[in-house]
Amino acid sequence: MKGAQPNELLGQHMPFIPRTEEFTGSSSLFRATAWSEAFVPGIDFRAVREGVSMSEILELIGYTPSGIRDDVMRGPCPIHRSKSSKSRSFAVNLKRKVFHCFTCGVAGNHLDLYAAVSQKRVFEAAIDLCVKLHRQVPWLQLNVERDCPH
Numbered sequence: 001m002k003g004a005q006p007n008e009l010l011g012q013h014m015p016f017i018p019r020t021e022e023f024t025g026s027s028s029l030f031r032a033t034a035w036s037e038a039f040v041p042g043i044d045f046r047a048v049r050e051g052v053s054m055s056e057i058l059e060l061i062g063y064t065p066s067g068i069r070d071d072v073m074r075g076p077c078p079i080h081r082s083k084s085s086k087s088r089s090f091a092v093n094l095k096r097k098v099f100h101c102f103t104c105g106v107a108g109n110h111l112d113l114y115a116a117v118s119q120k121r122v123f124e125a126a127i128d129l130c131v132k133l134h135r136q137v138p139w140l141q142l143n144v145e146r147d148c149p150h
Contacts, residue, residue, distance in 0.1 A: 042140035048126045049111050051135060054097045057110045060132060061117045063092075071095040079116045080104040 058065075058073070065075035066086050076082030077090040079101060089103040092113075100107040106116060115125035130137045 043123060043126050044138040044140050045126060047138035049109055052129060054092060054094045054110045057114050077101040077103060079106050
């Protein structure tokens with residue numbers, strides 16, 4: 001991606017944060033060969049989580065609980081796909097925006113739930129979620145003074 005310039009995604013300006021390209025010897029660590037050569041966008045995941053309710057996620061994934069009490073829903077797990085529609089192994093707290101399956105052990109926030117059910121990485125799931133809910137993707141702004149090597 002030599003000379004990569006910010007481009008447009010869904011009509012929104014996408015700020016860029018460096019993506020590493022040079023292998024450092026670790027499977028998860030890479031080093032950028034040059035600041036201007038390779039970039040990936042950054043998303044403010046906190047803004048995505050704050051701007052989306054658990055109810056919206058459950059509606060998008062087509063979740064039907066088998067029981068509701070106050071802010072807690074119980075029902076079959078949409079991740080491991082419980083065999084019985086009457087299962088209560090999956091719990092969702094609507095107010096706290098968290099879930100937990102007592103059978104498969106998966107737990108997290110509502111963005112994690114959407115990513116797991118849609119079988120996407122959280123980055124792709126956040127973009128997909130914003131698009132489906134007709135919301136702007138909250139791109140992180142690049143701070144040149146802080147983020148650019150001198």
